[in-house]
Every structure is written in structure tokens, then in C-alpha cells.
Amino acid sequence: MAAQTLKKSALSRREFLGWAWAVSLAGLFGQGGLGLFQFFKPRAVSGAFGGEVVAGAPEEFKPGAVSYVRQGRFYISRLEDGGLLALWQRCTHLGCTVPWREDEGQFHCPCHSSLFNRQGEVTGGPAPRPLDIFPVSLKDGNLVVDTQHPISRKRFDPSQAFYPG
Ligand code: FES
Known part of the structure; x- marks a missing residue:
């Protein structure tokens, strides 16, 4: 009984770590994508061409x-x-x-x-x-x-x- 509880707990910790990695990677790629979008989007610069x-x-x-x-x-x-x-x-x-x-x-x-x-x-x-x-x-x-x-x-x-x- 105690062994079953221990096994169940280890599995959920593994699931938790899997989700944590997935969320971290999504955040990382999301920020990268946002950075690329900001870099390539046309800028309206005041006082210069484009503004x-x-x-x-x-x-x-x-x-x-x-x-x-x-x-x-x-x-x-x-x-x-x-x-x-x-x-x-x-x-x-x-x-x-x-x-x-x-x-x-x-x-x-x-x-x-x-x-x-x-x-x-x-x-x-x-x-x-x-x-x-x-x-x-x-x-x-x-x-x-x-x-x-x-x-x-x-x-x-x-x-x-x-x-x-
Ligand atoms: S680019 Fe001006 S005439 Fe062709």
C-alpha cells in the first residue's frame, strides 16, 4: 500500500516536471517570436522617414x-x-x-x-x-x-x- 502511494506520487512529480518544461519552452518561444515581430514590424520614427x-x-x-x-x-x-x-x-x-x-x-x-x-x-x-x-x-x-x-x-x-x- 505504501509502495503504491510512493509510485503514484513519483509519477505525478514527473508529470509536473513535464508540464513545467512545456510551459517554460512555450514562454521562451513566445518571447522569441514577439522579439522577432517587434524587430521586423515597420516603425514610425518621429522626425525621420517612416514617421x-x-x-x-x-x-x-x-x-x-x-x-x-x-x-x-x-x-x-x-x-x-x-x-x-x-x-x-x-x-x-x-x-x-x-x-x-x-x-x-x-x-x-x-x-x-x-x-x-x-x-x-x-x-x-x-x-x-x-x-x-x-x-x-x-x-x-x-x-x-x-x-x-x-x-x-x-x-x-x-x-x-x-x-x-
Ligand atoms: S527606376 Fe527610375 S526609371 Fe527605372
Whole structure:
């Protein structure tokens, strides 16, 4: 009788240890998986590409000028009527960085020679659509560009421009 009780008790201890191992391993893999998810998920970094970027005061951008904002990877293109576009530097053909060529008065992609005007519209080359734009708002007197939410478009429309008022 005493031996049976002892055997039963040892078995339940073995079961307990088995469960303890299973729970520990589940916790370990769960934490590892969570760490991997956190590592790979897109981050909204304030002040840098992927988050909200302060471009500067509207009066810093003269009508007709195209200015590069490096930390946000976009250009501020100020239209002649005062409207502002935040154009993503990424070519809509295969993703190359598109420089603004002041000497040409246009964006000229170095990879396959797509050309875009100040509004980001395609004027030549294989790009299938205009440069993407980012939403622009005014906060504390500065233009704030939301680089987390690029907007793809088929053509330029004046309603896409931001007017600081
Ligand atoms: S990536 Fe710009 S034209 Fe091909």
C-alpha cells in the first residue's frame, strides 16, 4: 500500500516536471517570436522617414522652388500658386532614388531615365505613374509631413497640394 502511494506520487512529480518544461519552452518561444515581430514590424520614427518629419516653415519654400528634405526622403515642391507638394524621392518604376535636376528643371531618374515635372507627373521614360506624395499639415507654424502614409496617384490634381493659408 505504501509502495503504491510512493509510485503514484513519483509519477505525478514527473508529470509536473513535464508540464513545467512545456510551459517554460512555450514562454521562451513566445518571447522569441514577439522579439522577432517587434524587430521586423515597420516603425514610425518621429522626425525621420517612416514617421512625421518637420520640413520647415512654409515661407522657407519659395514659389517654383523644389527643396530636398533629406531626413524625410522627400522633396517639397512649391507651386507657383503657393500650393505645396511633398514628393517621395522613390521612382515609381523600380524604386531608384530620383534626384531633382535644377539644370533640367525636372526630376531625372538615373536608372532608366524616367522624367517627372515639379508636380511629380511623368513626362518621359518607363515610370507608370507620378511620384507618390505624402500628407502635409501645419503644426506650430511648421510644415509636418507624414512619411508613414504615401499616397499613390494616377495624375496630378490641384486638390493634392497643401495650402498653408
Ligand atoms: S527606376 Fe527610375 S526609371 Fe527605372
